[in-house]
Amino acid sequence: MTMNRRKFLSTGSAIALGALAAPAIARTGFAADTIKIGSLLDTSGLFDAYGKPMDMALRLAVDEINGAGGLVGREVEIISYDTQSDMALYTQYAQQLVRKDKVDVVQGGILSASREAIRPTLRKSKVPYFYNVQYEGGVCDRNIVIDGVTPAQQSEILMPAIINKWGKKIYILAADYNYGQITARWMQKYAQDAGGEVVAVDFFPLDVSDFGSTIAKIQSAAPDIVVSALVGGAHLSFYRQWAAAGMNAKIPMASSTIGVGNEHKVLTPEEGNGIMVAYNYSPELQSPTNLAFLEAWTAKYGDVSAIHEIAVSHYQGVKLWAQAVTNAGTPDRDKMIEAVEGGLSIDGPAGKVSIDPKTHHAILDVHLMEFKDQSLKVIESFSQRPPVDTQAVCDLQANPDDTTQYEIKI
Incomplete structure (x- = not known):
């Protein structure tokens, strides 16, 4: 799949994702202190088939951010822990990220159980949390941003x-x-x-x-x-x-x-x-942003076979956070959240991803697809579908102190 795209990819499609060139030169202008992104993912254990590509996606996104000059003049530093598909380790490492490592944001969690194991700690510590996985909907919490499909x-x-x-x-x-x-x-x-x-x-x-x-x-x-x-x-x-x-x-x-x-x-x-x-995603999408993403992934990892839906959601979650920090002019939690609620949007590999201010969930494209020879063949694309399930129960603009996961009644 990569080889038959190479000629197209060499014509400058990397512009769509931001240049990867000359990261060493870009870093010479960074401020001394870094912006710390905490990562909690199962890179071993029962769910490592999900977690390993998500970790790869995060590292690619941070490489691109730093290669393009970092965020507000500062380099982004990853502090990551392998949670080993163990909920107790999620709790332990979340506490370590906020108390010892003093991260500016946490990106991670795979199962809903892992999200709920760390969400209270991050909210109490006022560390913003991006959960980038398809899930059941209904989480209503101003401290979290969710960009997976519902x-x-x-x-x-x-x-x-x-x-x-x-x-x-x-x-x-x-x-x-x-x-x-x-x-x-x-x-x-x-x-x-x-x-x-x-x-x-x-x-x-x-x-x-x-x-x-x-x-x-x-x-x-x-x-x-x-x-x-x-x-x-x-x-x-x-x-x-x-x-x-x-x-x-x-x-x-x-x-x-x-x-x-x-x-x-x-x-x-x-x-x-x-x-x-x-x-939300198929590697078969022919958009310039996806083709550039596949080229960047191949340049870093050698091939694109590990990419899956939630790896791309995780990549887009990191880019959404970076855009919010850029819009706010600071990684400060309150100002960054105001930026999230002020019309946050990126163009990612899966298309445009916007955050609904009332729910902190993603408005995104959904692609109807069919399995054919172990590929996801796109039949039809539907633009900018809102998270109507969570919108039915959550309004953070009216109730900014809400921290509930609602069971949505239908």
């Missing part, structure tokens, strides 16, 4: 598209925790709005890996479409068992989760081809 942003695109393409009878499978339960409700809402009928919704604990009886139930229900909000390595077994039973040739499938961590590259083309998804 369930309504996906479902409002995905559900009408699959109903129009494949039929009205839908069978939903979802992980049995808050993300899966909330996402399933949004799927039901948008299916009904589009004239569809949800014939069943089944929830599965994260350690379930045998889906034989579930496949038999689906066969009996005879839906037109199966929609999955399954999560994690054990649930990946469903897609393999579905294909092994020959069902992928009989009933089409869509998902709100598979592919965000490159799971489609673990499945064979025969197992994954034809699955439809709606996400």
